[in-house]
Amino acid sequence: MRTKISAQAKKKIIIGILSFVVLCIAGLWTGMLIAYNANFNRRFATYEPYRKYPSDYEALCRTHYNFTSNKGQTLTGYLYSSTKTGTADHPEKAKAILVFVHGFGIGGHSSHMDIVNFFAQKNFLVFAYDATGNDESEGLGKKNAVGGMPQGVIDLDYAISFIEESGNFPKLPLVLCGHSWGGYSVVNVLNYHPEVKAVAEIAGFESSGRMFVAGGKKIAGPAIYTFMPFFYVHEFIKYGKYNFSTGIKGINSSAAKVLIIHGMQDKTVPVAYGYFAYYKAFKDNPRVTFMPYYDMDHTDILRSKEALAYIDKLDKHYDRWCRTLNYNYRAKDNKERFEKEKIKFLKKNMDHKCWSHSQNNELLTKIADFYDASL
Secondary structure (H helix, E strand, O other), rough: OOOOOHHHHHHHHHHHHHHHHHHHHHHHHHHHHHHHHHHHHHOEOOOOOHHOOOOHOOOOEEEEEEEEEOOOOEEEEEEEEEOOOOOOOOHHOOOOOOEEEOOOOOOOHHHHHHHHHHHHHHOOOOEEOOOOOOOOOEOOOOOOOOOHHHHHHHHHHHHHHHHHHHHOOOOEEEEEEEEHHHHHHHHHHOOOOOOOOOOEEEOOOHHHHHHHHHHHHHHHHHHHHHHHHHHHHHHHHHHHHHHHHHHHHHOOOOOOOEEEEEEOOOOOOOHHHHHHHHHHHHHHHEEEEEEOOOOOOOOOHHHHHHHHHHHHHHHHHHHHHHHHHHOOOOOOOHHHHHHHHHHHHHHHHHOOOHHHEEEOOOOHHHHHHHHHHOO
């Protein structure tokens, strides 16, 4: 005989199932928010021993500007030019205005001052700024933080509008260059600025969702995909229209020439989430050029062979120094002491001239040639 389930029992079963579903959703949402805030509700400053200065470069000049981004936060930027090429005194004679966009977690643009200088000496005006929550720029919320990956696209959108509308800059073609987070930003911003003539994207990811998956897989494995619906809802609430922008949509929205550069050994932004996503979509598009570096990783791609050899030598010296310390420098209680001593070590032993001229001239020359052919 079949046992009949009473209406009251059915109601309890339905309530139980719904409660379980609600708890699962709440748990996934909470987990996603914890991971999201751990990564993005932070502020970043350039590590002082690694900071590069305009004075490190002959004939490099800059003019300071402030501009406002989407939540009223003030961002700091500089227009760089060269007395050697004459663009400092006659900016209208420059080839173009190149907007350089820095990466995530390193602080602002000063880490890339050697790249800025390279392009300034190639007769470009270079506008470089510190994104929200980095170095000289204001951040968001109580922690004065970055906020999220789409904030990079927003800041670049506002930077380009500032260049075009403030009246402070000559009317020149616009070209963009960015690394990592900056690489993602320079392609995605084409959704809002199709007038850009050319883009060089270095080691970038195609969308914020792809990067969240790439990072999340290292911790949660394939389970990261269960968090993604909540990720997209969160970013839609937080960023509105910018949530829908992707690099593929950006290229399709623009007539800009695009150069995609990536180190095939990149573990920070795996090629599947950037280079190969673009290659699959645009391998037959004559506007898009692909430049793989098979023996390079995420940051090495920016540096010369000489600089890489020097950095390897310095790293070995640093490791030997760490072994001479008479205390556990990894212990939490010794963190402050170790950091002070590490800074002293780097300032004493680091060849600042070599560090401040570590750019990969071969790669940057190819980018400059790409811009010239695109203008």
